[in-house]
Amino acid sequence: xxxxxxxxxxxxxxxxxxxxxxxxxxxxxxxxxxxxxxxxxxxxxxxxxxxxxxxxxxxxxxxxxxxxxxxxxxxxxxxxxxxx
Numbered sequence: 254x255x256x257x258x259x260x261x262x263x264x265x266x267x268x269x270x271x272x273x274x275x276x277x278x279x280x281x282x283x284x285x286x287x288x289x290x291x292x293x294x295x296x297x298x299x300x301x302x303x304x305x306x307x308x309x310x311x312x313x314x315x316x317x318x319x320x321x322x323x324x325x326x327x328x329x330x331x332x333x334x335x336x337x
Contacts, residue, residue: 255328263324266301267294279325287323295321302327308334 260274263283267290281287284295298321299310308331310317320330 255331256324259324259328259331262301262305263288263298266297277324279328280323283321283323283327302331306331306334 256279257274260277263269263277264272264274269288272288277288284290290298299317302308303310310320320326
């Protein structure tokens with residue numbers, strides 16, 4: 254699973270210096286509740302995921318919103334696209 258790697262990427266890209274990977278729940282929402290990320294954070298994270306893993310994302314897609322629901326969902330997206 255890429256969950257730990259995704260957590261590290263989130264912390265690195267969004268410069269969440271006061272949060273450790275173990276502080277992020279795999280199932281917790283990334284936006285509003287949970288980490289409390291916003292749309293700018295989503296854009297930055299999406300670009301980082303595209304660069305690092307070569308995955309494709311559509312900003313307007315309902316699927317993309319679903320993939321960004323939690324760390325587990327993002328890790329599943331990376332795994333399903335089979336990129337590393």
